[in-house]
Amino acid sequence: MKNFTNGWYVIYTQSRYEKKVCDSLESLNIQFFLPVTKKLKIWSDRKKYVDTPLFPSYVFIYLNDKMDLFRAQNITGVLSYVRMGKEPVKVCENVIMDLKLVLKNETDIEVSDMYFKPGQKINIQQGPLKGLSCEIIQIMGRKKMLVRGGVIERNIIIPYIQDHYIYSN
Structure with a gap:
């Protein structure tokens, strides 16, 4: 990445790894945002509301420097950054x-x-x-x-x- 600027980016994770990736980001002191919503899950013996990612397999992360970029990329469950061409795409703060x-x-x-x-x-x-x-x-x-x-x-x-x-x- 040639011209790094700090800000929000998006990582793409393995299916159902969003929360595990967030736990790893937290242990590395990298700020993240995982939008979740409550969904009613129904099993044969019970019903329960569970937190479900709003955007499955996506986690927003705030990168302060290139080191954060590389540390986040090496977390188990992270597949890649959302990119445009070869560069990770920055997400507008709004x-x-x-x-x-x-x-x-x-x-x-x-x-x-x-x-x-x-x-x-x-x-x-x-x-x-x-x-x-x-x-x-x-x-x-x-x-x-x-x-x-x-x-x-x-x-x-x-x-x-x-x-x-x-x-x-």
């Missing part, structure tokens, strides 16, 4: 902040890898999602709010509730 805000305040979250035409861009000024930048889109005749996931090409879709928020374009 994407991380928007994801954290949505996960903190919403329970009815959908993740989609479908392409959505650009919608009306809004910034929420008041309410529980204050500070969120998103788009208003139509899905099956209903308005929804869309948060684009950036380099991982996944989108978060949440219900649109006009009365709870004050918007600005």
Whole structure:
């Protein structure tokens, strides 16, 4: 990597290794963000809500220097960095902040890898999602709010509730 800049990046992990990778990152004092949501799992004898990664096999990490880049890459379960060409792709700080805000305040979250035409861009000024930048889109005749996931090409879709928020374009 020629021109390293510190910031958020995305690593791609082996299937179901996200939490193990996060434990290893924590032991190396590398900041990470693993977006999770609660899902109802049903077995033959019980039901239980479990934390499930919102984006399976992806973990966001904050790299301070090239040394962090190499240390994280050598963790068991890490397959690669998400790259554009040969360079790891840096994730905009706003994407991380928007994801954290949505996960903190919403329970009815959908993740989609479908392409959505650009919608009306809004910034929420008041309410529980204050500070969120998103788009208003139509899905099956209903308005929804869309948060684009950036380099991982996944989108978060949440219900649109006009009365709870004050918007600005």
